[in-house]
Amino acid sequence: xxxxxxxxxxxxxxxxxxxxxxxxxxxxxxxxxxxxxxxxxxxxxxxxxxxxxxxxxxxxxxxxxxxxxxxxxxxxxxxxxxxxxxxxxxxxxxxxxxxxxxxxxxxxxxxxxxxxxxxxxxxxxxxxxxxxxxxxxxxxxxxxxxxxxxxxxxxxxxxxxxxxxxxxxxxxxxxxxxxxxxxxxxxxxxxxxxxxxxxxxxxxxxxxxxxxxxxxxxxxxxxxxxxxxxxxxxxxxxxxxxxxxxxxxxxxxxxxxxxxxxxxxxxxxxxxxxxxxxxxxxxxxxxxxxxxxxxxxxxxxxxxxxxxxxxxxxxxxxxxxxxxxxxxxxxxxxxxxxxxxxxxxxxxxxxxxxxxxxxxxxxxxxxxxxxxxxxxxxxxxxxxxxxxxxxxxxxxxxxxxxxxxxxxxxxxxxxxxxxxxxxxxxxxxxxxxxxxxxxxxxxxxxxxxxxxxxxxxxxxxxxxxxxxxxxxxxxxxxxxxxxxxxxxx
Amino acid sequence: xxxxxxxxxxxxxxxxxxxxxxxxxxxxxxxxxxxxxxxxxxxxxxxxxxxxxxxxxxxxxxxxxxxxxxxxxxxxxxxxxxxxxxxxxxxxxxxxxxxxxxxxxxxxxxxxxxxxxxxxxxxxxxxxxxxxxxxxxxxxxxxxxxxxxxxxxxxxxxxxxxxxxxxxxxxxxxxxxxxxxxxxxxxxxxxxxxxxxxxxxxxxxxxxxxxxxxxxxxxxxxxxxxxxxxxxxxxxxxxxxxxxxxxxxxxxxxxxxxxxxxxxxxxxxxxxxxxxxxxxxxxxxxxxxxxxxxxxxxxxxxxxxxxxxxxxxxxxxxxxxxxxxxxxxxxxxxxxxxxxxxxxxxxxxxxxxxxxxxxxxxxxxxxxxxxxxxxxxxxxxxxxxxxxxxxxxxxxxxxxxxxxxxxxxxxxxxxxxxxxxxxxxxxxxxxxxxxxxxxxxxxxxxxxxxxxxxxxxxxxxxxxxxxxxxxxxxxxxxxxxxxxxxxxxxxxxx
Numbered sequence: 001x002x003x004x005x006x007x008x009x010x011x012x013x014x015x016x017x018x019x020x021x022x023x024x025x026x027x028x029x030x031x032x033x034x035x036x037x038x039x040x041x042x043x044x045x046x047x048x049x050x051x052x053x054x055x056x057x058x059x060x061x062x063x064x065x066x067x068x069x070x071x072x073x074x075x076x077x078x079x080x081x082x083x084x085x086x087x088x089x090x091x092x093x094x095x096x097x098x099x100x101x102x103x104x105x106x107x108x109x110x111x112x113x114x115x116x117x118x119x120x121x122x123x124x125x126x127x128x129x130x131x132x133x134x135x136x137x138x139x140x141x142x143x144x145x146x147x148x149x150x151x152x153x154x155x156x157x158x159x160x161x162x163x164x165x166x167x168x169x170x171x172x173x174x175x176x177x178x179x180x181x182x183x184x185x186x187x188x189x190x191x192x193x194x195x196x197x198x199x200x201x202x203x204x205x206x207x208x209x210x211x212x213x214x215x216x217x218x219x220x221x222x223x224x225x226x227x228x229x230x231x232x233x234x235x236x237x238x239x240x241x242x243x244x245x246x247x248x249x250x251x252x253x254x255x256x257x258x259x260x261x262x263x264x265x266x267x268x269x270x271x272x273x274x275x276x277x278x279x280x281x282x283x284x285x286x287x288x289x290x291x292x293x294x295x296x297x298x299x300x301x302x303x304x305x306x307x308x309x310x311x312x313x314x315x316x317x318x319x320x321x322x323x324x325x326x327x328x329x330x331x332x333x334x335x336x337x338x339x340x341x342x343x344x345x346x347x348x349x350x351x352x353x354x355x356x357x358x359x360x361x362x363x364x365x366x367x368x369x370x371x372x373x374x375x376x377x378x379x380x381x382x383x384x385x386x387x388x389x390x391x392x393x394x395x396x397x398x399x400x401x402x403x404x405x406x407x408x409x410x411x412x413x414x415x416x417x418x419x420x421x422x423x424x425x426x427x428x429x430x431x432x433x434x435x436x437x438x439x440x441x442x443x444x445x446x447x448x449x450x451x452x453x454x455x456x457x458x459x460x461x462x463x464x465x466x467x468x469x470x471x472x473x474x475x476x477x478x479x480x481x482x483x484x485x486x487x488x489x
Numbered sequence: 490x491x492x493x494x495x496x497x498x499x500x501x502x503x504x505x506x507x508x509x510x511x512x513x514x515x516x517x518x519x520x521x522x523x524x525x526x527x528x529x530x531x532x533x534x535x536x537x538x539x540x541x542x543x544x545x546x547x548x549x550x551x552x553x554x555x556x557x558x559x560x561x562x563x564x565x566x567x568x569x570x571x572x573x574x575x576x577x578x579x580x581x582x583x584x585x586x587x588x589x590x591x592x593x594x595x596x597x598x599x600x601x602x603x604x605x606x607x608x609x610x611x612x613x614x615x616x617x618x619x620x621x622x623x624x625x626x627x628x629x630x631x632x633x634x635x636x637x638x639x640x641x642x643x644x645x646x647x648x649x650x651x652x653x654x655x656x657x658x659x660x661x662x663x664x665x666x667x668x669x670x671x672x673x674x675x676x677x678x679x680x681x682x683x684x685x686x687x688x689x690x691x692x693x694x695x696x697x698x699x700x701x702x703x704x705x706x707x708x709x710x711x712x713x714x715x716x717x718x719x720x721x722x723x724x725x726x727x728x729x730x731x732x733x734x735x736x737x738x739x740x741x742x743x744x745x746x747x748x749x750x751x752x753x754x755x756x757x758x759x760x761x762x763x764x765x766x767x768x769x770x771x772x773x774x775x776x777x778x779x780x781x782x783x784x785x786x787x788x789x790x791x792x793x794x795x796x797x798x799x800x801x802x803x804x805x806x807x808x809x810x811x812x813x814x815x816x817x818x819x820x821x822x823x824x825x826x827x828x829x830x831x832x833x834x835x836x837x838x839x840x841x842x843x844x845x846x847x848x849x850x851x852x853x854x855x856x857x858x859x860x861x862x863x864x865x866x867x868x869x870x871x872x873x874x875x876x877x878x879x880x881x882x883x884x885x886x887x888x889x890x891x892x893x894x895x896x897x898x899x900x901x902x903x904x905x906x907x908x909x910x911x912x913x914x915x916x917x918x919x920x921x922x923x924x925x926x927x928x929x930x931x932x933x934x935x936x937x938x939x940x941x942x943x944x945x946x947x948x949x950x951x952x953x954x955x956x957x958x959x960x961x962x963x964x965x966x967x968x969x970x971x972x973x974x975x976x977x978x979x980x981x982x983x
Contacts, residue, residue, distance in 0.1 A: 326557055329556065329557075383634065388630050388633075388634060388660075388663075389626065389627035389628075389630045389631060390627055390631060394627070394630075395555070398623075398667075398671070399557075401667065401668070401671045402557075402671050402674060402675060405671050405672060405674075405675045406675050413668065417664045417667070417668060420664055421660070421661060421664055424656070424660050428656055432641075432649065432652070432653070435638070436638070436641045436644060436649060436652065437644070437649065438644050470553060470561070471553075472555060472556070473553075473554050473555055473556060476555075476556045477556060481556070
């Protein structure tokens with residue numbers, strides 16, 4: 001069985017997704033237990049696969065025994081293995097959180113929710129695992145459709161926001177599909193490794209430039225990279241908290257992964273990839289500044305976090321664009337940092353809204369007393385977002401800054417510094433209200449701390465934010481540095 | 490415990506208190522016991538490294554490797570130990586003092602107070618023992634974060650305003666410092682603090698000049714070099730023990746410590762002379778000393794007057810670093826301990842005046858010298874010391890600074906030191922005169938022993954360190970050792 005782990009990681013959540021709605025009607029507890037079991041399996045299996053590829057190198061798995069380039073191939077290298085572990089870890093954390101939330105708000109739909117949730121996870125794990133450009137599109141759509149349904153569960157405004165996301169997201173995936181079509185026409189193959197090989201014989205052509213442009217723009221829409229982020233703030237604001245906590249953390253990161261995979265592995269070293277990276281560098285700097293600036297102007301905490309994500313995605317693509325080993329380590333480390341911390345922030349923000357009905361920044365006054373542990377986790381994650389030591393966010397920013405410095409990318413340096421300052425302002429504005437400003441009316445109010453099932457994941461994520469930074473060395477040397485393309489390192 | 494694990498243990502012991510304290514939110518006795526135990530253990534651990542360092546050893550502590558040749562690394566040299574000893578011995582005294590002060594003022598949020606205090610001390614000792622710029626920066630920023638809750642402790646709008654101002658200044662400076670450190674890292678990858686500096690000849694003079702300016706702007710905020718000092722007088726809204734330890738010892742000294750580390754262990758005095766930055770730094774320091782003296786004269790609030798005095802005194806240290814001769818560096822480094830003990834004695838006195846006599850101003854202290862003899866004597870000893878009266882701790886620093894300035898041919902600086910001493914007399918002596926030579930106006934008694942004991946000890950220390958600068962923790966020898974290693978250069982193997 002262990003020989004089939006790469007496909008099982010995708011198939012087990014998929015099968016569970018089909019079983020769960022049947023169980024959910026009568027026994028929601030069993031349905032959720034199956035969901036959690038599938039996610040735990042995905043996490044453990046991802047860990048095992050990662051451990052193997054770190055030791056033995058790339059693991060190529062041929063679906064149904066069909067040899068590539070005719071059959072579909074799954075390729076797990078340290079990059080995709082690391083992403084699988086990250087995605088399944090986040091999925092498990094948010095799904096654990098979801099149980100208490102759903103039980104209290106909407107117990108009748110647990111089966112449906114879990115089914116869609118597992119489909120979303122299947123899609124994201126598939127994107128990461130596959131070594132085939134078209135198969136990637138299929139998983140992109142699976143995850144997107146599941147996400148549309150989940151995000152729309154947040155009520156009327158969520159439905160409108162999600163419909164807009166559906167329209168824009170479909171444009172994005174269509175762009176990606178068209179781009180893939182161009183490459184298929186040029187080379188006659190969809191297998192990534194095969195494509196790389198055949199492209200060297202094709203040479204430079206306008207078709208290639210159009211193809212890569214479409215792919216990059218399509219994925220940038222999916223990753224909510226400025227200026228393609230228009231769908232994102234509304235969606236994150238109105239979606240149910242357990243969904244935002246996972247989607248905001250994992251989905252955009254997986255799209256960023258796809259950009260990295262295409263530009264550095266599939267098309268690594270080609271002039272068109274280089275121009276795409278230059279474009280992304282400019283976009284990244286703008287994203288960092290615009291995201292932080294817009295976050296500053298928000299009064300709703302969820303919207304503030306959403307715009308903060310726009311800025312943080314800028315950090316990541318800026319790192320991709322600089323492209324030196326240290327900058328790429330920074331970018332990938334920042335993927336990890338932002339995924340874990342933003343998940344924590346959204347889960348707490350959603351929890352606060354659920355327990356108190358508040359979501360505006362102004363309403364966080366005295367929250368440090370009413371939900372002490374949740375807000376402590378929020379504070380750790382916020383400090384990491386600002387990039388202050390000793391959290392993981394400081395170290396990822398350190399590597400990005402070092403990379404930008406060595407590459408003499410002064411706009412990048414300036415953007416990183418300015419954005420740190422701006423995010424300090426908008427996060428400390430919240431923290432000041434939470435912990436410092438006192439309101440006598442609140443002294444009498446009872447504790448509104450989250451139930452253990454929701455608090456647990458939040459605290460685990462926050463602890464990860466504290467520990468991953470200080471004890472980063474094994475992670476970076478064994479996984480992230482090996483995840484870099486051979487052309488770079 | 491072997492020598493190599495002690496630096497880390499010294500940092501972590503107060504961090505352990507940070508974890509334990511919140512568990513005893515409703516049990517003040519347990520909370521205070523934890524604080525004292527941690528403070529005492531910390532001092533014992535730090536002091537236990539003294540013999541080895543005095544014997545000329547540099548203690549290599551724990552290393553936490555990161556990637557690209559970077560690491561978080563602790564190392565104890567004479568200069569670091571000097572700072573750590575000052576901070577941890579004063580933490581113990583301040584803990585005793587806090588006990589009395591917080592009870593006397595019936596303060597709320599005491600748990601958060603003790604937690605933040607312990608976190609600050611961990612960060613401070615981390616700064617002292619940091620072996621490279623990255624470690625220094627990590628602890629430096631943790632110190633910023635841990636101090637914020639103490640500045641806003643009163644939870645009044647005024648305190649919130651001071652807290653915001655504090656964050657804007659320190660976090661802003663932190664980003665500047667970060668850029669400078671990243672830049673230095675790209676010039677000299679993985680370099681660690683080296684007596685005599687490691688940047689010499691690695692970049693053009695112009696580059697080094699700009700880099701130095703960034704470093705000084707980054708550290709200058711905490712060191713309250715004018716015009717970057719605006720947060721310090723505002724932060725005096727914090728409770729007096731906070732002002733005492735953090736705004737006379739830990740935070741501001743961390744900034745001054747950074748300046749000396751950068752001058753002596755990153756750039757090297759000779760490299761700075763080549764860029765001409767030493768003269769610029771001297772000018773800024775001298776201007777800060779003089780302007781702060783004038784401003785202190787104009788402040789009627791006692792703590793704010795002390796704050797401006799601190800701003801001036803810190804620039805003595807900066808000045809000594811800029812001059813860069815053995816005598817000047819010795820004076821500057823000794824001033825870490827000397828100014829620490831003197832200024833904290835004065836802050837302790839100011840706190841006792843606040844809780845017992847309910848006086849916050851510099852006027853209306855008539856006759857208190859008779860009613861609160863310990864308090865006002867400690868205050869007077871601190872004030873005379875800062876003015877540079879011989880046989881007190883401040884004189885040692887000033888004398889060495891003066892000698893160093895003369896050796897280096899900067900006669901004007903001696904004039905600055907003398908003028909500053911006269912200003913000290915002008916803004917402190919009227920207070921002492923009122924207290925001791927005017928008739929008392931009401932009934933006031935000495936504060937309780939938890940407040941009187943620390944202020945007595947620190948006041949006595951101001952005297953003892955002036956008579957025998959090597960008494961106890963050998964501060965003078967440590968300063969001398971460190972200064973000589975900087976001037977000799979290359980004292981530590983890489």
